[in-house]
Amino acid sequence: MRVPPVSILRPGIPEMLVLPFSIPHNFVFLSEWVPKRRSVFFGGCESKHLYLPLLFPIPSPRIIAPLDKNIAYTQYTVMQENTPPPGESGLYNRIAVLRAERNISRQSLADAVGVNYQTIGFLERGDYGPSLKLAFQIATYFALPVEAIFSTQPFQPLSQQVYGLKSSTKTPEQNQP
């Protein structure tokens, strides 16, 4: 069942599809790839971004399409907030979401906690695990507990946390009285 994306953040923040495993940011979904046959022996895949040459043509798009549907409709979990996948640090965080909510630039946050603005970018991408001191400084700055900003587990959508699990998993048709 596909959960409709509902955002409780301000309009404009994109909903994100998060897999149980991390995928690279430039991942191209299978449905975007169109097998292209150049000749009898040469072929490849073509998307709107690039052409991937292969030594042999891909047999048929009909084999690929069901795979894509399976992944899209059964394994994906729709998350309503911008939770980045953990990078090298293995930590999830909500810094980007909190900055967006409060309209704070990286430089402002960096000045407040005494680090370089690039470090904020590394933190948001999960490429850097902050020290305990920096984590507490960030938590103090946002006036939130540390566990509300950093976690070793993926964050639940805020809508689920606020309104409960049942209401957020219902489709709009089910929610209507």
Add this chain to the structure above:
Amino acid sequence: MISTSRKVFGIPVARRRNRRILVIAYACAIAAFAGAFFFDQARHTLDIFGILIALQMLTNLPALLGGIRAGGVVKPYRGVRWVAFFNQEQREFLFGRPAFPGGSLDPAAAELDERETRLRDRIHFLAYTLARWFALLLFAAFALIAAFRPGSLRQAGLFCFLLLVLILWSLPQTMILWTEPDLSTDPNTEPPQ
């Protein structure tokens, strides 16, 4: 760790691709310099002028990458805490000019935060491990030359020593430049939309 406002020969260093080109160019410069030094000795024409050029190269080539002195691409490893107290002219008078033209001593880029300090320490450990094995290889090569070509022992010894010094002075910087991802150049990055 990297001063994104820097430009080396007009090339911005915020992009990793450009930084890697810089590292490759630096390695080529070292190879060319070491080769010239080697063949210069072979012709027995090494004089005071050659030694002065060698000293200049030894001090200026690693300074271009930064790390040791302020003004390079990599921020100084120990930080530059004095920059906030002097203006640009005073800094240049007291502590020498930046490593290359256009390299300014930016107070904001003078201190390392905790991520940069951690990166610096990790890279230095890796560089030490690599340099240790490299020194062993050079020693083995030197021993082989001593055994089979004792006539060129002085030439090979100076060459190995020069190469080792250049690598010891610049390996951490090159590793940082090679491995750091693309960096944002805009400090006032807006919140994600």
